[in-house]
Amino acid sequence: MKSRMVLVCVLMWMLAAATMAQVPAPGQPANTAPILGIWRCQMEDLPAVTLTVTDEGGSLAGAVLFYLHRRDPSQPITATPGVPEPLFHPRFDGNTLTFEVSHRRAHPPRTLNDPPVSFRLELIAPDKAELVNDNERDSNAPVFILVRSEY
Numbered sequence: 001m002k003s004r005m006v007l008v009c010v011l012m013w014m015l016a017a018a019t020m021a022q023v024p025a026p027g028q029p030a031n032t033a034p035i036l037g038i039w040r041c042q043m044e045d046l047p048a049v050t051l052t053v054t055d056e057g058g059s060l061a062g063a064v065l066f067y068l069h070r071r072d073p074s075q076p077i078t079a080t081p082g083v084p085e086p087l088f089h090p091r092f093d094g095n096t097l098t099f100e101v102s103h104r105r106a107h108p109p110r111t112l113n114d115p116p117v118s119f120r121l122e123l124i125a126p127d128k129a130e131l132v133n134d135n136e137r138d139s140n141a142p143v144f145i146l147v148r149s150e151y
Contacts, residue, residue: 063084068082101116
């Protein structure tokens, strides 16, 4: 009987802890579910961008990985992954995720003192979004279409 009571108390405590963990941080929208997950973009049937967005106790976090596509004469196109970069200041307004990424390691040594680059991931369908580099917005920069996946 005593072990059953302890089990019930433990289960109630776990339920209460899980409920409290889902409370959003101040200023954070209540529903970040539409943006959470792994987002991928392919170009020419090769990976181009992988973006991971998580909710870490009410705060958005994540990382982005860009791939370099090489086109050598008489060789098939290849995609080489860069270094995953953490997302700085991720914010989600219910439709658009904005964040910054370090540019220091992009093309060293000339980029070692570069400021962070700003990006927007705008939802265009439940599991589809456009990724735009805000720093290149005026130069007709490419818009990458990302699709959310389960893994």
